[in-house]
Amino acid sequence: MKGNVIVGQSGGPTAVINSSLAGVYRAAIDRGAKKVYGMRYGIQGLLDEQYIDLSKYIKSDLDVEILKRTPSSFLGTCRFKLPDIHEGGEIYERIFEILEKLDIECFIYIGGNDSMDTIKKLSDYALISGKPQKFMGVPKTIDNDLAVTDHTPGFGSAAKYIATSTKEIIRDGLGFSYKKKMITVIEIMGRNAGWLTGASALSRGEDCDGPDLIYLPELPFDTEKFMSRLKKLLEKKDVITVAVSEGIRTKDGTYVSELGSSVDYVDAFGHKQLSGTASYLASLISQEIGCKSRAVEFSTLQRSAAHIASRVDVDEAFVVGGEAVKAAEGGDSGKMVVINRYSNDPYQCSFDIYDVHRIANDERLVPREWISKDGTDVTDEFIDYVRPLIQGDSPSVMVGGIPRHLFIPVKTKREKAEKGE
Numbered sequence: 001m002k003g004n005v006i007v008g009q010s011g012g013p014t015a016v017i018n019s020s021l022a023g024v025y026r027a028a029i030d031r032g033a034k035k036v037y038g039m040r041y042g043i044q045g046l047l048d049e050q051y052i053d054l055s056k057y058i059k060s061d062l063d064v065e066i067l068k069r070t071p072s073s074f075l076g077t078c079r080f081k082l083p084d085i086h087e088g089g090e091i092y093e094r095i096f097e098i099l100e101k102l103d104i105e106c107f108i109y110i111g112g113n114d115s116m117d118t119i120k121k122l123s124d125y126a127l128i129s130g131k132p133q134k135f136m137g138v139p140k141t142i143d144n145d146l147a148v149t150d151h152t153p154g155f156g157s158a159a160k161y162i163a164t165s166t167k168e169i170i171r172d173g174l175g176f177s178y179k180k181k182m183i184t185v186i187e188i189m190g191r192n193a194g195w196l197t198g199a200s201a202l203s204r205g206e207d208c209d210g211p212d213l214i215y216l217p218e219l220p221f222d223t224e225k226f227m228s229r230l231k232k233l234l235e236k237k238d239v240i241t242v243a244v245s246e247g248i249r250t251k252d253g254t255y256v257s258e259l260g261s262s263v264d265y266v267d268a269f270g271h272k273q274l275s276g277t278a279s280y281l282a283s284l285i286s287q288e289i290g291c292k293s294r295a296v297e298f299s300t301l302q303r304s305a306a307h308i309a310s311r312v313d314v315d316e317a318f319v320v321g322g323e324a325v326k327a328a329e330g331g332d333s334g335k336m337v338v339i340n341r342y343s344n345d346p347y348q349c350s351f352d353i354y355d356v357h358r359i360a361n362d363e364r365l366v367p368r369e370w371i372s373k374d375g376t377d378v379t380d381e382f383i384d385y386v387r388p389l390i391q392g393d394s395p396s397v398m399v400g401g402i403p404r405h406l407f408i409p410v411k412t413k414r415e416k417a418e419k420g421e
């Protein structure tokens with residue numbers, strides 16, 4: 001590799017997003033990159049010339065291993081939409097000026113469908129203006145909603161956390177089942193895709209019945225039917241657990257989260273912050289059924305639970321990072337690394353690259369045939385698809401009984417002022 005590499009992270013983090021960062025770093029160094037820069041807060045930070053030399057923070061093999069097990073975006077993230085390439089000339093000139101100054105050969109962006117929009121636009125701009133830099137995407141999202149790839153790094157670990165925690169919540173509830181009725185509603189992320197919510201079904205086994213009802217956002221949610229199903233279930237059992245996606249919507253397209261006191265925030269890509277679905281439904285249950293009800297929102301826990309990350313996920317996240325560098329060095333641009341699966345048992349997959357234009361801004365949803373007929377569960381095919389992705393453990397490096405993380409020290413305003421920054 002003749003030039004340097006710059007890597008950024010964008011969108012919601014995952015438990016293994018830094019394993020991809022470690023993979024990019026390792027591959028770039030192994031391929032002879034003189035410097036590997038990290039964008040602080042993605043493309044938004046880069047525009048303000050916020051970047052670091054990663055070798056100052058990753059100093060040993062142990063640091064690489066700790067980085068692989070550190071949740072959140074090590075470099076910082078953003079949800080920033082680049083303007084259309086024909087309308088945002090100045091922004092693009094600015095970005096390429098910075099890339100030229102840093103002698104960047106490969107620009108790697110770790111992210112989901114919105115982040116692939118950035119790769120698409122930058123690679124298109126480079127092509128039409130004859131710029132030599134190569135732009136590659138590394139898939140990442142707990143939502144598992146990227147097109148073309150079999151699955152996305154980050155999903156397996158979040159699925160493992162969701163299945164495990166759902167099982168523990170169900171067990172907790174069963175302890176109270178003596179002459180007492182209780183309904184727990186668990187809210188799971190994933191926006192308009194139900195992959196994560198469906199993963200709650202993996203809690204099912206000899207020792208656990210799993211959730212009694214599972215509601216994915218792929219199908220319209222009917223509150224009346226939901227209530228009558230609960231009432232029927234309560235005739236048979238006292239403790240009920242329901243898994244709902246944060247993105248379930250009524251027939252007219254209204255998010256259930258908006259029916260309660262939801263948060264009123266919309267990001268640069270027009271995505272509403274979805275939160276409050278479980279608490280809305282739990283209070284409705286108390287009002288209409290009159291039994292004890294509880295809302296559990298996994299919220300950011302499900303994407304930061306690196307202590308229970310899947311080994312398969314950590315390893316694949318690392319590999320896709322390296323593959324992106326390899327492809328960019330080989331001259332590819334405007335593409336994303338994808339995972340192809342050959343078999344579930346034994347689990348076998350390979351890595352490839354694919355045109356990002358087909359992936360950016362698209363959403364891959366759970367197919368209807370993987371959802372039960374009555375729309376309140378997932379099928380065995382769904383379980384068979386997810387099961388291999390939650391396998392194996394990746395134990396954290398423990399210090400004082402708590403996982404150790406790699407981090408960039410945050411300077412206070414005062415420290416910055418003292419250094420004249």
Ligand code: F6P
Binds near residue numbers: 011112143246
């Ligand atoms: O896209 C990943 C994701 O975790 C979604 O599942 C969720 O809706 C969203 O990010 C939440 O993002 P934020 O933390 O910015 O509110």
